[in-house]
Amino acid sequence: xxxxxxxxxxxxxxxxxxxxxxxxxxxxxxxxxxxxxxxxxxxxxxxxxxxxxxxxxxxxxxxxxxxxxxxxxxxxxxxxxxxxxxxxxx
Amino acid sequence: xxxxxxxxxxxxxxxxxxxxxxxxxxxxxxxxxxxxxxxxxxxxxxxxxxxxxxxxxxxxxxxxxxxxxxxxxxxxxxxxxxxxxxxxxxxxxxxxxxxxxxxxxxxxxxxxxxxxxxxxxxxxxxxxxxxxxxxxxxxxxxxxxxxxxxxxxxxxxxxxxxxxxxxxxxxxxxxxxxxxxxxxxxxxxxxxxxxxxxxxxxxxxxxxxxxxxxxxxxxxxxxxxxxxxxxxxxxx
Numbered sequence: 001x002x003x004x005x006x007x008x009x010x011x012x013x014x015x016x017x018x019x020x021x022x023x024x025x026x027x028x029x030x031x032x033x034x035x036x037x038x039x040x041x042x043x044x045x046x047x048x049x050x051x052x053x054x055x056x057x058x059x060x061x062x063x064x065x066x067x068x069x070x071x072x073x074x075x076x077x078x079x080x081x082x083x084x085x086x087x088x089x090x
Numbered sequence: 091x092x093x094x095x096x097x098x099x100x101x102x103x104x105x106x107x108x109x110x111x112x113x114x115x116x117x118x119x120x121x122x123x124x125x126x127x128x129x130x131x132x133x134x135x136x137x138x139x140x141x142x143x144x145x146x147x148x149x150x151x152x153x154x155x156x157x158x159x160x161x162x163x164x165x166x167x168x169x170x171x172x173x174x175x176x177x178x179x180x181x182x183x184x185x186x187x188x189x190x191x192x193x194x195x196x197x198x199x200x201x202x203x204x205x206x207x208x209x210x211x212x213x214x215x216x217x218x219x220x221x222x223x224x225x226x227x228x229x230x231x232x233x234x235x236x237x238x239x240x241x242x243x244x245x246x247x248x249x250x251x252x253x254x255x256x257x258x259x260x261x262x263x264x265x266x267x268x269x270x271x272x273x274x275x276x277x278x279x280x281x282x283x284x285x286x287x288x289x290x291x292x293x294x295x296x297x298x299x300x301x302x303x304x305x306x307x308x309x310x311x312x313x314x315x316x317x318x319x320x321x322x323x324x325x326x
Contacts, residue, residue, distance in 0.1 A: 011245075014243060014245070015198070015201075015241075015277070016198075017198055017200065017201050017202070017203055017241060018203065021202065021203050066156065066160070067152070069153055069189065069196055071188075071196045071245035072196045072243060072245055
């Protein structure tokens, strides 16, 4: 079993309406000098299996076809065996 | 000229909410025979045209249209479109067509994160298509918008190609037909309100033509879209 963390973020160069609104709101809270806010999505999942390479390939397929929209979003993910501290990044 | 009614299959996903409007409006065209298709139906039951209606398919979870795209019927719709069949996606239907990669680009949250719902002027860019033959190039029509994710983008580097191929069918404009930033209700790139595929047999548009087909609902500009589709099917 593997625990997977998927990070989906707006592609560079694609306008991010959520980030823009958050960026405009922060000065009202007294936080000036904050730039380039990008709002993405953090997805966690548990995947059965004992082959980290296969799990990574499967998760990549999930990201490409559903979890992210590759036209406007980038993604990356971490695959960690459940119950250990060692992991494999991709 | 072919005989017989023009069959419009209107696909209903869980969370669609404009299918009745589309079905009602099409029933006012004598040549049209509208009917519903459930998203799990195994075939299109002899459709001449497919409509993906507006709404909130699957609650807009993950991204608008992202889950609907994998509904069983979308395989049939994709095959139908590949064979040249006419597919019109309205609002959530447009979002679903982009998620299915049947149309270019993607629909993001509106600029300013505001849900918008108001009459909107559109400039007609193309009339040599099965969806717009009853219109004139440069004509200004008024069709309402009603969405939260209508901010179309071509993606990282496809815009020039899309514009060069003339795939934009409608742009947001003012009453005089000027395509300006002030007339852009949602931040869409190049004021794109509706786009075609390369084969010109798939149209996605954020505005709702089915809502302006009777005087009762404030206008009839939407009729031209459906009448154009009927003309095309009857002419063969």
